[in-house]
Amino acid sequence: xxxxxxxxxxxxxxxxxxxxxxxxxxxxxxxxxxxxxxxxxxxxxxxxxxxxxxxxxxxxxxxxxxxxxxxxxxxxxxxxxxxxxxxxxxxxxxxxxxxxxxxxxxxxxxxxxxxxxxxxxxxxxxxxxxxxxxxxxxxxxxxxxxxxxxxxxxxxxxxxxxxxxxxxxxxxxxxxxxxxxxxxxxxxxxxxxxxxxxxxxxxxxxxxxxxxxxxxxxxxxxxxxxxxxxxxxxxxxxxxxxxxxxxxxxxxxxxxxxxxxxxxxxxxxxxxxxxxxxxxxxxxxxxxxxxxxxxxxxxxxxxxxxxxxxxxxxxxxxxxxxxxxxxxxxxxxxxxxxxxxxxxxxxxxxxxxxxxxxxxxxxxxxxxx
Amino acid sequence: xxxxxxxxxxxxxxxxxxxxxxxxxxxxxxxxxxxxxxxxxxxxxxxxxxxxxxxxxxxxxxxxxxxxxxxxxxxxxxxxxxxxxxxxxxxxxxxxxxxxxxxxxxxxxxxxxxxxxxxxxxxxxxxxxxxxxxxxxxxxxxxxxxxxxxxxxxxxxxxxxxxxxxxxxxxxxxxxxxxxxxxxxxxxxxxxxxxxxxxxxxxxxxxxxxxxxxxxxxxxxxxxxxxxxxxxxxxxxxxxxxxxxxxxxxxxxxxxxxxxxxxxxxxxxxxxxxxxxxxxxxxxxxxxxxxxxxxxxxxxxxxxxxxxxxxxxxxxxxxxxxxxx
Numbered sequence: 001x002x003x004x005x006x007x008x009x010x011x012x013x014x015x016x017x018x019x020x021x022x023x024x025x026x027x028x029x030x031x032x033x034x035x036x037x038x039x040x041x042x043x044x045x046x047x048x049x050x051x052x053x054x055x056x057x058x059x060x061x062x063x064x065x066x067x068x069x070x071x072x073x074x075x076x077x078x079x080x081x082x083x084x085x086x087x088x089x090x091x092x093x094x095x096x097x098x099x100x101x102x103x104x105x106x107x108x109x110x111x112x113x114x115x116x117x118x119x120x121x122x123x124x125x126x127x128x129x130x131x132x133x134x135x136x137x138x139x140x141x142x143x144x145x146x147x148x149x150x151x152x153x154x155x156x157x158x159x160x161x162x163x164x165x166x167x168x169x170x171x172x173x174x175x176x177x178x179x180x181x182x183x184x185x186x187x188x189x190x191x192x193x194x195x196x197x198x199x200x201x202x203x204x205x206x207x208x209x210x211x212x213x214x215x216x217x218x219x220x221x222x223x224x225x226x227x228x229x230x231x232x233x234x235x236x237x238x239x240x241x242x243x244x245x246x247x248x249x250x251x252x253x254x255x256x257x258x259x260x261x262x263x264x265x266x267x268x269x270x271x272x273x274x275x276x277x278x279x280x281x282x283x284x285x286x287x288x289x290x291x292x293x294x295x296x297x298x299x300x301x302x303x304x305x306x307x308x309x310x311x312x313x314x315x316x317x318x319x320x321x322x323x324x325x326x327x328x329x330x331x332x333x334x335x336x337x338x339x340x341x342x343x344x345x346x347x348x349x350x351x352x353x354x355x356x357x358x359x360x361x362x363x364x365x366x367x368x369x
Numbered sequence: 370x371x372x373x374x375x376x377x378x379x380x381x382x383x384x385x386x387x388x389x390x391x392x393x394x395x396x397x398x399x400x401x402x403x404x405x406x407x408x409x410x411x412x413x414x415x416x417x418x419x420x421x422x423x424x425x426x427x428x429x430x431x432x433x434x435x436x437x438x439x440x441x442x443x444x445x446x447x448x449x450x451x452x453x454x455x456x457x458x459x460x461x462x463x464x465x466x467x468x469x470x471x472x473x474x475x476x477x478x479x480x481x482x483x484x485x486x487x488x489x490x491x492x493x494x495x496x497x498x499x500x501x502x503x504x505x506x507x508x509x510x511x512x513x514x515x516x517x518x519x520x521x522x523x524x525x526x527x528x529x530x531x532x533x534x535x536x537x538x539x540x541x542x543x544x545x546x547x548x549x550x551x552x553x554x555x556x557x558x559x560x561x562x563x564x565x566x567x568x569x570x571x572x573x574x575x576x577x578x579x580x581x582x583x584x585x586x587x588x589x590x591x592x593x594x595x596x597x598x599x600x601x602x603x604x605x606x607x608x609x610x611x612x613x614x615x616x617x618x619x620x621x622x623x624x625x626x627x628x629x630x631x632x633x634x635x636x637x638x639x640x641x642x643x644x645x646x647x648x649x650x651x652x653x654x655x656x657x658x659x660x661x662x663x664x665x666x667x668x669x670x671x672x673x674x675x676x677x678x679x680x681x682x683x684x685x686x687x688x689x690x691x692x693x694x
Contacts, residue, residue, distance in 0.1 A: 079510075079515070082515045083515045083517060083612075085515060086514050086515055086516055089514075109506070109507070109510060193543070195448070213666060213669075240666070241659075242666055242669070244670060245612070245614055245617060246616070246617075246618075247604065247608050247612070247615070247617070248419065248420065248423055248604055248607065248608070248618075249420065249612070249655070251608075251654075252416045252419055252420050252656065253655070253659055255416055256413070256416055256656050256659040256660055257659050259407055259412065259413070259660065260405060260407065260659060260660045260661075260662060261662075272517075273612065276608070276610065280608065301519075301610075
């Protein structure tokens with residue numbers, strides 16, 4: 001009876017130990033594999049510490065053999081779940097290594113504005129020499145960022161700016177990155193011009209596959225594409241299609257859409273997650289030369305698609321530069337008092353067949369474009 | 370008396386919990402056909418089945434476990450982890466059977482750990498497998514740094530997961546059918562199936578009757594994990610690439626399918642066939658809405674509405690079934 005009561009109340013010591021041991025082994029195994037496959041650190045005598053503080057947060061600290069002169073926090077809404085941020089993290093780390101600056105990159109596993117604000121506040125508490133941050137939600141970040149700037153910590157915005165006019169804007173030093181709306185608009189404009197050049201007319205119909213509905217950046221890209229068609233007087237606006245991040249669903253959803261709308265000649269996708277299934281669908285259905293993909297962001301598979309003529313063009317915002325440049329600008333500011341320009345664009349750059357060579361180099365060296 | 374008998378005969382089909390789903394499938398097919406005749410083509414059916422197969426393979430495993438009274442939220446993560454493991458092994462030059470066995474083995478191992486944590490740790494499986502989901506996802510993200518993992522070698526054997534049979538119909542449909550049939554048979558025609566329902570219905574009673582409750586639950590967890598691994602292999606074989614975010618949200622779609630198919634969240638009640646049919650229904654609606662030209666953004670809201678409505682119907686049907694069955 002007494003044993004039943006004890007069991008009902010919770011675990012016995014043995015059980016508790018068993019659970020803890022399993023958890024520790026699982027975690028250790030995870031880190032062991034992580035270390036084994038992580039890219040080798042650049043300096044031979046360099047000390048690399050990779051710490052994952054929580055399951056929802058990845059903190060990567062790249063230490064140096066020499067004492068870092070400054071510490072910069074790079075806080076972004078893009079976590080390790082989104083491959084696009086891989087080159088950004090690499091770029092920030094490399095700039096830190098070259099300049100002798102400690103760069104602490106922080107990004108959530110899952111998109112969260114609350115996380116961003118919390119991360120900013122913890123970073124400010126650490127009194128760093130500079131903060132680089134994506135102004136993903138200017139309203140949520142307005143007050144905390146102004147406070148940080150008042151405390152004398154310099155701030156550079158990256159990837160997403162404060163969209164308000166200069167006198168209302170959060171007084172950060174400058175912004176490095178592209179405009180998502182412009183990325184979409186330029187892509188739409190390019191496709192329309194390409195069709196006029198190749199076929200002497202506009203595409204009969206087009207669709208936009210959006211893989212994360214409600215993601216402001218993606219919605220802005222989609223709106224840019226739609227406005228480009230509106231401004232060109234196409235007589236229609238490409239419809240947005242929720243293709244999800246699941247590759248099988250994206251493929252079958254696009255296939256069904258093409259069946260219901262056989263006049264579609266262009267599939268716009270807003271990232272590799274959408275572009276891959278769209279490209280495969282065109283090959284599987286033998287639609288080469290009839291239906292084309294135009295997309296945002298690049299990887300090796302999309303480059304191959306451009307080479308094969310399946311992809312008309314891809315917009316690159318050169319993510320490595322969005323990691324590298326703000327660290328350099330922050331360094332110049334903190335060390336030499338050089339004020340960065342108000343806006344340093346890293347894109348949108350339209351990559352078509354003519355630019356393949358140089359972009360291949362970018363992908364090989366930085367992991368993305 | 371006579372009235373009672375008529376009522377009993379009229380309501381007899383309510384014993385079959387799959388009935389609601391079958392009716393829904395037919396009604397939606399009629400509506401979608403009316404909206405766009407292209408709905409009734411072999412191609413559309415192939416699309417629906419391709420979508421249903423991956424979700425369905427997971428849903429039947431999850432429903433089996435739910436009938437045994439437990440949840441598995443880690444299936445989406447296992448879907449990604451097991452297929453990624455297979456890709457790594459194939460890229461490293463290991464033979465195909467080893468890679469497949471390792472992937473299925475990983476699914477089984479996660480099932481075992483889920484069972485151990487739930488049974489020995491005495492925490493609800495909802496929490497145990499939620500933790501497992503994040504743990505696996507975290508490891509995947511840390512190891513891949515967020516990048517997709519691509520299959521770099523040619524592996525003709527992958528055709529057993531991805532080949533097309535007739536037209537656009539894929540072999541994944543056969544895997545789905547085979548697994549659903551096997552689990553359905555186990556559940557309704559074997560002593561073990563009886564234990565599963567007993568354990569989910571009332572563990573204390575089952576234990577009193579001499580059923581090894583822990584063993585039954587462990588087997589059900591392992592089946593759930595291995596089903597997720599199989600679905601992962603099928604998706605990987607088709608696209609030759611695994612994203613670290615692959616399968617995010619699949620766990621909830623699988624549970625929703627199980628519930629639409631008649632599984633009770635409290636365990637003990639439900640059928641594997643119902644979950645399989647529900648996976649088909651979910652895919653039918655997704656495809657049908659696109660063909661009908663419905664604004665694509667409505668799909669998810671529509672699914673939410675359907676889940677609520679079917680949930681209420683199932684509850685009523687369940688009660689009536691108990692009364693008249």
